[in-house]
Every structure is written in C-alpha cells, then in structure tokens.
Amino acid sequence: MAMWTLLKEHTGLTESELRKYVDKVDLMDGKADGKVDTREKCNCTLCGRTILTTALACPYCGGRLHRKSVFSRV
Numbered sequence: 001m002a003m004w005t006l007l008k009e010h011t012g013l014t015e016s017e018l019r020k021y022v023d024k025v026d027l028m029d030g031k032a033d034g035k036v037d038t039r040e041k042c043n044c045t046l047c048g049r050t051i052l053t054t055a056l057a058c059p060y061c062g063g064r065l066h067r068k069s070v071f072s073r074v
C-alpha cells in the first residue's frame with residue numbers, strides 16, 4: 001500500500017484516520033464498493049464522440065467542454 005505511506009508522510013495522519021476519509025469518499029458514488037466511479041461517460045457537444053464526464057476538453061476534437069459545475073452557475 002504505497003498510497004498509505006505517501007499520504008501518511010505528507011499529511012501526518014494515522015492510517016485509521018486516512019481510512020475514515022477514504023470510506024467517506026468511497027460513499028460519494030452511493031456504493032461502498034471500494035472505489036469511486038469517476039468513469040461516467042457523456043458525449044462531446046462538438047464531435048459527438050463518447051468521452052469521460054471528468055474531461056475538461058475532448059480528447060478527439062480538442063474542443064473545450066462547457067458543462068455546469070459548482071464554479072460556473074450559469
């Protein structure tokens with residue numbers, strides 16, 4: 001578990017504290033399945049190809065994606 005060592009070194013938190021945090025993050029996608037699903041897909045508004053919702057720009061056509069976020073309440 002290299003991640004634990006890295007986090008412990010950089011945050012000074014104990015492993016149980018880190019695990020509590022990870023469990024919280026894990027529940028953000030509604031399932032305690034050990035991972036957060038960040039692989040949701042959507043279609044590029046410019047070329048229509050399937051891309052990740054987390055992408056800031058389309059990897060196929062390079063178009064910048066304009067989607068609603070907490071930072072842009074338009």
Ligand SMILES: [Zn+2]
Pocket residue numbers: 044045046047048049058059060061062063
């Ligand atoms: Zn595109």
